[in-house]
Amino acid sequence: MTGRFFRSLFWGVLLASIIAWAYAGTVTAGYRETILVEDRMEGLQEEVISPGETTFLPSLAIPNRLRLHRIQLEPRFLRFPWVYQFPAGQLLGLDDSFAVQVEAHYEYSISADRIRVLFLSLPVADWSQLQPYLELRMRSFWAEKMRELAPNEAALAGLENDLNTYVRQDLRGDLNNYFRPEGIEFKRIYVERIYVPDAVRYNATLQAGQDLLNNRLERISIIDQARAKKQASQILNEVYLDRLEKMAMLLQKYPELRDYAAVDSLSDNVRVLVMPYEQYFRGQQQNVTAPPGNNRQAGTGEPPVEPFDFTTIEGNESVQSQEIPARDRSTFPGMQRSSQAAAPDGGFRDLTPP
Structure with missing residues (x-):
């Protein structure tokens, strides 16, 4: 009884597999289309499935073996x-x-x-x-x-x-x-x-072709100049941003330079010495709020730092040397009690190297 059951099961599975294989391998072309068969191993087949024709392709049972190219013939x-x-x-x-x-x-x-x-x-x-x-x-x-x-x-x-x-x-x-x-x-x-x-x-x-050519060349020249200016501007911006990045790293490493780091070139011959905001304006505010007759900074007894006279930049050969003030008013620590700390008119000297 058991043997008969397994024999029936075997033949049933075999018959179902054959039917599934025959069904999967059967290809039918529409009445307006043609099918080309491409074998991935052997290339494009000579056999062409004509419109309305049914063909059995055994290799379709193998996955990814055949590729069917369908195309409508008309209209x-x-x-x-x-x-x-x-x-x-x-x-x-x-x-x-x-x-x-x-x-x-x-x-x-x-x-x-x-x-x-x-x-x-x-x-x-x-x-x-x-x-x-x-x-x-x-x-x-x-x-x-x-x-x-x-x-x-x-x-x-x-x-x-x-x-x-x-x-x-x-x-x-x-x-x-x-x-x-x-x-x-x-x-x-x-x-x-x-x-x-x-x-x-x-x-x-x-x-008028020559005029058209000249106008076209002029437009091309203008476009090229604009592109060149754009590229130059991008390069300058990259250099400036790189410089700012290096300055930021320097200030992080030496925070005491934060108030003295502003010396930048406006041109090849003009330089600006930037005064620290807190050093100068705080002294002015304290001088305004102080009682009459008291012109000293609180705590230190120093007078407020005065702004630098920019007319003395690059030096003035005609100005006669004056006596250095008795009180050292320089704000840069490294220049205190130095003969170069003050300019002849009492301001700060531009010590930027040439």
Whole structure:
């Protein structure tokens, strides 16, 4: 009894596996599509699943072994706006108003017999690259045709009529001949717009071409100068920020220099000695609030520090040496009781090294 049960279970599992394998390996193409089979080990297969056809692919049971490329054969549409600029217009940098333009919608179909050739022509093995490939081929086609219809700017006068006649009569046949190796056939062409620049306006613009070139070069020069100034400003800002960062590190290391650290160059010949705020203004405030007759700083008995006379910067050879005051009024600790602490007029001397 038990043996019969296990035999039945075995055959049931085997039958279910075969059915699942057959179901997973069966591929059916739609009535408007074709399927290409790509084996990751052997490459693109010769077999093509035609529209409405059902095929069994045993390798589909192996994960990531086969890749199916489905594509709709018809109807397919391509919108391609074509813009052609003559060489002189390209040199002058003219906009599209001086270019020949043809905007149209193209309805086409793909032959199932040539589908493999078309797929191998794509830059990447993916149908998403079909439209960029067709646009590239269309640009090549229109460039060749334009060289026949208008080899130079002199043909602008009657070019619009020639283009209208060509689009309505011969364009579809020429496109089918051009795309026949890829198996593409164009059914209909819906012209949206045909534009040809005015010949008189175009020729007048060409005659003023030197002025246009000069204006363009001037704009380019202005843009380059602005970019150079921007880069120079960025470099100066980086240097200044780096300097501030080093100064901050120095003040953190020597906090006693916080009130004496402000000596900066305004130019090559002008230097400023910055007076500590607390050293000078606190003395003035105490002098204002002190009782009449008392002009000494509280606690120290020192007079308030007076502002520095900037007219004495860089020294004055004509000023005669005066006697140094008896009381040392310098605020910099290292310059107290020094013969260089005070200027001849009683102010501070600029001791910045040259």
